[in-house]
Amino acid sequence: MTQHPILVVTAVPAEAEALRAVLAATPGHTVRGAESGATRADTDGAVKSGDAAEFGDIVVEAVGVGPAAAAAGTARLLAQRAYRAVLSVGIAGGFAGRADVGGTVLGTRTIAADLGAESPAGFLPIEDLGFGSSVLTVDPILLKALTDALPHAMTGDILTLSTVTGTAETTARLAARFPDAVAEAMEGYGVAIAAAGAGLPFAELRTISNPIGPRDRAAWRLADAFAALRAAAPALHILP
Numbered sequence: 001m002t003q004h005p006i007l008v009v010t011a012v013p014a015e016a017e018a019l020r021a022v023l024a025a026t027p028g029h030t031v032r033g034a035e036s037g038a039t040r041a042d043t044d045g046a047v048k049s050g051d052a053a054e055f056g057d058i059v060v061e062a063v064g065v066g067p068a069a070a071a072a073g074t075a076r077l078l079a080q081r082a083y084r085a086v087l088s089v090g091i092a093g094g095f096a097g098r099a100d101v102g103g104t105v106l107g108t109r110t111i112a113a114d115l116g117a118e119s120p121a122g123f124l125p126i127e128d129l130g131f132g133s134s135v136l137t138v139d140p141i142l143l144k145a146l147t148d149a150l151p152h153a154m155t156g157d158i159l160t161l162s163t164v165t166g167t168a169e170t171t172a173r174l175a176a177r178f179p180d181a182v183a184e185a186m187e188g189y190g191v192a193i194a195a196a197g198a199g200l201p202f203a204e205l206r207t208i209s210n211p212i213g214p215r216d217r218a219a220w221r222l223a224d225a226f227a228a229l230r231a232a233a234p235a236l237h238i239l240p
């Protein structure tokens with residue numbers, strides 16, 4: 001029986017292309033345009049930036065930066081065809097002492113860390129406002145398969161924020177509020193909400209490009225994070 005593919009959602013095309021380059025090179029996996037069904041490797045040997053592309057049973061798509069683009073883009077893709085699972089994959093900031101730059105992290109939960117209200121007594125998550133949950137748990141079967149395939153990866157909570165943390169104060173506040181958080185990114189919760197809406201299992205895989213802290217964009221180690229992303233890509237082929 002043919003099973004539905006896995007949907008891998010990234011924010012930017014560079015992340016999608018890093019995964020596609022490895023997945024396409026895996027022996028036994030075809031390269032084809034997901035929407036046209038045309039075999040692309042036979043014609044030009046490359047997958048164009050921004051295209052949906054299918055590798056074996058994995059579809060990789062870039063949908064934009066931030067939780068809103070992630071949720072809307074994932075929901076659109078899930079409405080177009082059937083999938084068996086959804087992953088949010090890309091680069092992230094790591095909490096110092098919890099996840100190293102160049103390392104790989106697997107989410108146990110995805111948490112919308114800035115979804116709620118400020119108050120003089122501190123941040124109030126949407127749970128406290130009676131509007132649902134800011135915490136979504138990763139599917140245990142997907143997480144087990146990923147940790148088995150990537151034994152060097154750190155596991156822990158991954159925060160989703162609309163604003164990249166850029167001060168020592170915010171970093172300390174988040175680290176204290178979320179003692180089990182290893183990383184922050186901008187899409188996981190949005191992808192997870194769309195997956196939950198479709199009744200599909202969800203997981204999040206990130207590689208660390210920068211320490212979370214005072215903004216120093218020039219110090220981001222994108223090459224290391226992208227190398228780790230490419231190294232982790234084959235694990236996607238073994239997912240149930």
Ligand SMILES: O=C(O)c1cccc(C(=O)CC[C@H]2O[C@@H](n3cnc4c(=O)[nH]cnc43)[C@H](O)[C@@H]2O)c1
Pocket residue numbers: 011012014015064065066090091092093094161163164165184185186187209210211212222
């Ligand atoms: O400048 C480039 O060449 C470049 C290439 C690929 C990706 C980028 C991005 O800026 C991607 C933004 C993406 O990264 C995640 N991210 C990375 N570090 C953090 C962080 O410290 N806090 C929050 N998010 C982070 C995030 O998910 C964005 O989607 C640039």
